[in-house]
Amino acid sequence: MTIAEPLPQPSNPVGIDGIEFIEFATAQPQALGAVLEKIGFHAVARHRSREVMLYRQGTMNLIVNSHGVSEATPQLKAIALRVRDAGQAWAHALSMGAWEIPTRASAMELNIPGIHGVGDSLLYFVDRTRDFSIYDVDFVYDSNTNRKPPALAGLHYFGVVQSIYGDRTRDWVDFYRHLFGFSVLPEGEYFGVLPKGTLLESPCHKFYLQLIEPPPGSEEIHWEEQLVRIGLGAPDVPAATQALKARGVVFVDRGPVQPSEKGALTQVYLGGVTFELVVSHLQG
Amino acid sequence: MNLAHFGMDTITLAGPLEAKLDAMRAAGFTQVMLNANDLAGHPGGPAAATETVRKSGLRVTGFQVLRDFEGLSGHLHAYKVDIAKAMLDMCHALGSRVLLCCSSTSSHATADPELLKKDLQKLAMLAVPYGIRIAYEALSWGRHVNEYTQAWDLVAEADRANLGLAIDSFHILATGTSTERLGEVVAGKIVLVQLADFMWREIRSREERIDTARHFRVFPGEGVHSAEVAKLVRTLDDLGYRGDYSFEVFNDDYTQLPHAVVAERARRSVKWLTDQVSRRSLPLRGAAR
Numbered sequence: 001m002t003i004a005e006p007l008p009q010p011s012n013p014v015g016i017d018g019i020e021f022i023e024f025a026t027a028q029p030q031a032l033g034a035v036l037e038k039i040g041f042h043a044v045a046r047h048r049s050r051e052v053m054l055y056r057q058g059t060m061n062l063i064v065n066s067h068g069v070s071e072a073t074p075q076l077k078a079i080a081l082r083v084r085d086a087g088q089a090w091a092h093a094l095s096m097g098a099w100e101i102p103t104r105a106s107a108m109e110l111n112i113p114g115i116h117g118v119g120d121s122l123l124y125f126v127d128r129t130r131d132f133s134i135y136d137v138d139f140v141y142d143s144n145t146n147r148k149p150p151a152l153a154g155l156h157y158f159g160v161v162q163s164i165y166g167d168r169t170r171d172w173v174d175f176y177r178h179l180f181g182f183s184v185l186p187e188g189e190y191f192g193v194l195p196k197g198t199l200l201e202s203p204c205h206k207f208y209l210q211l212i213e214p215p216p217g218s219e220e221i222h223w224e225e226q227l228v229r230i231g232l233g234a235p236d237v238p239a240a241t242q243a244l245k246a247r248g249v250v251f252v253d254r255g256p257v258q259p260s261e262k263g264a265l266t267q268v269y270l271g272g273v274t275f276e277l278v279v280s281h282l283q284g
Numbered sequence: 285m286n287l288a289h290f291g292m293d294t295i296t297l298a299g300p301l302e303a304k305l306d307a308m309r310a311a312g313f314t315q316v317m318l319n320a321n322d323l324a325g326h327p328g329g330p331a332a333a334t335e336t337v338r339k340s341g342l343r344v345t346g347f348q349v350l351r352d353f354e355g356l357s358g359h360l361h362a363y364k365v366d367i368a369k370a371m372l373d374m375c376h377a378l379g380s381r382v383l384l385c386c387s388s389t390s391s392h393a394t395a396d397p398e399l400l401k402k403d404l405q406k407l408a409m410l411a412v413p414y415g416i417r418i419a420y421e422a423l424s425w426g427r428h429v430n431e432y433t434q435a436w437d438l439v440a441e442a443d444r445a446n447l448g449l450a451i452d453s454f455h456i457l458a459t460g461t462s463t464e465r466l467g468e469v470v471a472g473k474i475v476l477v478q479l480a481d482f483m484w485r486e487i488r489s490r491e492e493r494i495d496t497a498r499h500f501r502v503f504p505g506e507g508v509h510s511a512e513v514a515k516l517v518r519t520l521d522d523l524g525y526r527g528d529y530s531f532e533v534f535n536d537d538y539t540q541l542p543h544a545v546v547a548e549r550a551r552r553s554v555k556w557l558t559d560q561v562s563r564r565s566l567p568l569r570g571a572a573r
Contacts, residue, residue, distance in 0.1 A: 097409025099369070116413055165415060170445035175412045178405070178444075225415070 011181045012203035014092050015084025019157045019207055020126040020134075021054075021061035022230060026074035028270065029053060029066040035269045036062065038247045039232075040152030045139035049106050054139050058151025060232075061135070073271040076227035079117070079160060080124035081180075086113050089125040093179050110137050118162050118172070119226035152247075153240035158191070158233030158278045159208035164225050166213050169198050176200050176209060192231065192263030192278035193256065206282060233280025237261055240277055285521065285561050290554045291315035291345040291530045293478075294322050297546055298539040301326055301333055305340040307543030311551045315343040317478075317530040323374055334378050345528045346382030346419060346476050347375040353385055354403035355393030355428065361403070368407055376414040382475055383411060384419045384450055387426030387435060395428040401442045408444035419450035419475035424458040424497070425490050431461045436469050448475035452532060453516050454482065454501055457509050458493050463519055471524035478532035479517070479557075481507025501533045503549055505556035514560035521561055529557075 026032050033043060033053065041055035041062055050067035065077060083089040090113035094100055098115035101122055105111040112134065114124040128134050141147055164172055176182035181203035190199065197212035208231070214223045234240035241251060241259045250267040252258065257265045264277040292313055297304040301322050308316055318337065326333035337344060350371050353364050375383045385407060394400070408418050422435035429435050432451055439449050451474055456463065480501040485508055487493045504513045517529070531550055538546045 095406075097406035097412075099410065099413065118413065168415060171412050171415070174445050175409065178409065 013179075013181050014081075014089035014125070016180055016202055016204045017082045017084070017129075017206070018059075018202075018204060020080040020082040020124075020129060021063050021078075022076065022157070022160065023063040023065055023078035023080070023122075024074045024273075025065045025069045025071065025077040026270075027066055027069045027072045028074070029064050031270055032064055032074045032273070035273060036064070038249050039244065039266075039275055040155055040247070042145060042149040043142065044145050044147050044149070045135055045141045047139055049109065052139075054135055056147075057149050057155060059156050060151070074273050076121065076160065076230070078114070078122040078124055079227070080112070080114075080126045082129055083125045083127055086125040086127040089113070089127075090115070093123075093125075096179050098179060110134050117227070118164070119224060121227045153243045154235045155232045155240060155277075156234075156280065156282060157207055158231040158280050158282060159210060160227055161194075161197075161210045161212060161229040161231060161276070162226070163212050163214075163223060163228045165223070168225070169211050169213060172211050173198065173200065182209065191280070192276055193258075193260060193265060194263070194276065229274050229276055231276045231278050233282050234277050235280065237263055237277050237279045240264075244277075285558050287312055287551070287554050287558075288314055289526075289529055290550075290557075291317055291343075291528060292547065292550050293317040293530055293532050294319050296531065296533045296535065296538050296550070297543050299543070302336055303543055305336065305342055307547040308550075309340060309342060310544065311547035313342070313547070313550070315345045315528060315530075316340075317345040317532070318347050318378060318380065320347065320349070320371060320374060323378070330374060330377065337378060344378055344380040345530045346384055347371070347378055347380040348384035350383060350385040350407075352388045352390040352393065353407060354400045355388050355395070356390065356403075357394070357399075360390075360392055365406070365410075368410060372411055372414055372416060375416055381415060382417050382419050384421060384476065386421050386423045387429035389423060389425060389427050391427065393427050397438065397441070400428070401438055404438060404442045404447055405444055408442065408447040411446055417446045417448060417475050419448055421450035421452055421478075422455060424455035424493050430455075431459055432456060432469075433461065433465045436465070436473075439473060448473040450474075450476045450478060451516075451520065452478040452480070453504070453509075453513050454478070454480040454497055454532065456516065457481065457512060458487050458497065463512075463516055466516075466519050466523065469523065471520075471526075474520070474523075474525050474527060476527065477517075477520060477525065477529045479504050479513065479529055479553075480531060480533045481505070481509050481513050483507055485509075498534050499536045501535050503531055503533055503553035505553050506549070514557070517557055518561055 036055050040057045044056045045054040053064045055062040093115050101114045103111045112124045114122045117123045182200040185199040197210050200209040241264045252265045262279050266275045268274050292308045294304050323330040323333040422429050422432045424430050482496050482500050
């Protein structure tokens with residue numbers, strides 16, 4: 001017999017329901033596109049007015065933005081959160097002390113509300129996810145391509161890794177906890193092969209954010225506050241690793257991060273892009 | 285505790301920013317507390333002022349001052365949020381990790397501690413992306429918060445990692461607040477300590493308090509509350525506070541004296557203070573235990 005404990009439910013003030021898309025910015029969209037295709041993504045649509053491409057696999061939407069971007073090395077620029085009501089989520093965040101971003105929509109395009117995140121990254125709020133999506137308005141689909149390509153080896157968004165300066169974990173925990181209701185996983189509870197930092201679970205239990213302070217003795221390392229890496233969940237990491245290797249993805253195969261049943265880490269592509277595989281109980 | 289823990293405040297000296305920073309450095313100081321006017325009033329503009337500070341090699345203790353932020357509503361609140369954001373932008377550009385926020389003096393501000401707390405939480409949130417800590421200070425003529433004990437209650441209730449307390453000896457002396465409750469304050473939640481004394485024992489009215497604060501402060505060791513200032517610094521040191529001390533000395537005489545003369549008085553004050561703190565660590569002769 002079990003006794004139901006009166007555990008407090010973590011609140012979900014803006015009704016987060018997973019990641020709608022993740023956005024890279026780069027002046028080398030084709031080079032990044034080639035990497036993404038190795039990882040199993042397919043280019044499915046192009047933005048109506050800007051140099052922006054939509055890639056997909058399974059449940060994952062990934063945007064490559066090269067509109068006015070001069071930096072060649074791709075950078076993780078935005079996370080779009082699926083929320084109950086984008087306008088309400090945005091208003092809530094501003095009322096709590098988030099910084100608003102100027103709208104960038106052109107005529108007849110959707111204005112996706114957002115706030116400033118870490119470094120120069122953004123957090124968007126999207127609520128059009130059912131009947132017609134934001135992509136239906138702003139993007140033109142390639143008619144020769146499957147709009148909903150299946151995921152390779154069950155890959156899905158598991159989370160995003162964020163580097164932060166030393167002694168900043170509590171600041172960023174406050175940020176995600178109080179704006180959105182993220183909760184900190186107990187120390188020692190990790191996924192994957194990179195067990196470090198602080199893990200925050202989304203209030204919808206569908207993805208994680210990992211905060212990483214600079215390791216001790218790393219004064220010489222160039223370290224910035226930014227989004228650094230996407231974590232891809234896979235039900236079976238060795239199978240996913242095999243499938244990706246067959247497509248030419250190279251994994252770090254030495255030291256503590258070599259591929260295992262728990263996870264794997266790809267090599268660094270284009271001077272700054274890596275993907276981490278994490279064994280995942282989450283549904284793709 | 286040594287000279288490296290202390291800094292001067294630009295408001296103590298007259299004249300151009302460059303000359304102020306030179307004088308501080310010449311006196312051996314390694315940090316400086318900056319005022320928004322140092323940037324806004326710089327003939328070359330804020331960017332030139334920022335560059336001047338960077339070139340001086342002086343570390344920025346903090347940036348002041350956001351006034352009358354908490355407790356407002358409607359358009360007044362929205363206006364103050366805009367001001368706070370502009371000051372955070374400046375603070376960040378300057379490389380300062382601390383923004384000083386003084387308790388509100390506004391007659392439009394509410395006394396409701398829940399709303400005051402919410403506003404401080406919002407300010408702290410605004411400061412997170414920049415990595416700036418908010419130092420909340422009880423101004424002795426603050427409308428609803430005028431003693432550090434009240435400021436501490438709010439800071440503790442607000443419970444945000446980057447929100448802490450600024451302790452200013454002048455305001456504690458001016459209101460005659462006991463330092464007893466400093467024992468409750470978590471050392472890590474003290475962001476900044478500002479030190480100054482003044483020359484008379486009694487301040488009878490709010491107006492006199494403001495007047496004294498703005499024109500007649502002196503460096504620690506120069507005023508009539510030396511014992512209290514020394515005790516305050518010892519108490520903070522005992523609490524485990526290892527952060528910065530800044531001389532918040534508004535004094536009309538000092539703004540018409542050569543910088544070197546004033547900076548030398550500041551340096552002497554450091555010597556006096558460090559002597560006061562190190563002296564108590566020697567065993568008391570004839571002490572009972």
